[in-house]
Amino acid sequence: MDDRLVRKVVCCPLTLLPINAVFFIEIMLATHTEERVSVVIPAYNEENALASVIASIRACLKQSSIEHEIVVVVDGATDRTEHEARGAADKILVHPQNCGYGRSLKTGIAAASHDRIVITDADGTYPIDRIPDLLKLLGSFDMVVGARSGKFYRGGIVKRMGRIVFRYLSEYATGQRIPDINSGLRVFRKNQIMPFFPLINSGFSFTTTSTLSYLLNDLLIAYVPIEYHKRNGKSKVHHFRDSLRALQIIMEAILRCNPIKAFLLLAFPFIGLALLSLPVGLVFHSNIVGLAGWIALCTAGVILGLGFLAVALQPTKSERFPVKRLGSE
Secondary structure, eight states: OOHHHHHHHHHSOGGGSOHHHHHHHHHHHHHHHHHOEEEEEEESSOTTTHHHHHHHHHHHHHHTTOOEEEEEEEESOSSSHHHHHHTTOSEEEEESSOOOHHHHHHHHHHHOSSSEEEEOOSSSOSOGGGHHHHHHHTTTOSEEEEEEESHHHHOOHHHHHHHHHHHHHHHHHHSSOOSOSSOSOEEEEHHHHGGGTTTSOSSTTHHHHHHHHHHTTTOOEEEEEEEOOOOSSOOOOOHHHHHHHHHHHHHHHHHHHOHHHHHHHHHHHHHHHHHHHHHHHHHTTOHHHHHHHHHHHHHHHHHHHHHHHHHHHSOOHHHHOOOOOTTOO
16 A cells, blocks of 8 residues: 555544444554564674665565565674665664674664564575565464575584584474574564563574563464575684573573473483382392482482472463464454
C-alpha cells in the first residue's frame, strides 16, 4: 500500500467515516506496518564487504516487494566501515569503541523502526537471497534461523568436535533438536526478543543465548538449511576463548531456566561411581570400596536435593520473561 495513500486516508476526520471504514483503515495500517522489516548489521572493520552486502539485501527485498530499512551498527571500527555505511544504509549507529557483536545487535534492534527484525553479518558469509524464505515462516514461528552447511562452515576437526559438544549439551538443556545454535542469519520480532536482553550475551554468544532463551521459555524456532559462504576479510572470532565463554553461557542458561538438568549433570558422575563401587565392594568384600560407593551415592543425593530446591524456588517463566507468544492477545 502506498505510504502517500495511507497518509491521505488517515488525515480524513475519522468522525466523518462509517465505523466499518475506520476498522478497515486500522486493519490496513496494521498489515502495512507488520510487513515492513528492519535489517540489522553489526560491522567491525568490514570495509571490503559491507557495501556489497547492503546492496544485495536491498536488491533481494525489493525483488520480493518487502519494505525495509537497513540499520548498520559500526562497532568502533578503525577502517572505512563507517564511510561505506553512510553511503548505503538507512540508519547508522556508531559505537565510539568496540563493544562486541551482541552489544551491537542490541543497539541496532532497539533503534529499529519495525517489529520484524532480520540480523545478518557484514562479511558476505550468509546467502542474502534466503532472507525472504526465512520471513515467510515468521508468521508460524517466533524465530527462524538459517542452519549453515557447506565446506566453509565445517572447518577443522577441533572446531567440528567443539561444535558437536556444544550442540548436544544445548539439546540436552532444551530437550529439542538444534541444527545450528549460533547462526548469525535469523529473523524474529523486536517485541519478543527485547525482554530477554538482560539474559542475552553482549559478545559473540548473542545468537547462542537468544536460541537457548527462546527454547527454554517454550518459544518456537524453525531452522532453514542454508549454504555458508567464504568470509570476506579476517575473522574476529577467538575460538578457544569464545568456546569457553559459550560453555559458560550454556551452563548459565540451564541454571536460570532449567536448573534440575544442571544438577543432574553434576550428580551423574557420583551416581556412576556408586553403581560401580557398591557391587564391587559387595563381591570382593572391600569395606573401603563399599564406603566410597555409599559416599558417592549420598553426594549424588545432596546434589539432586539442591536441584529440586532450586526448581521449587524458581519463578515461573511468565514471571521471569513476560513475552508475547504466537496466538496470544
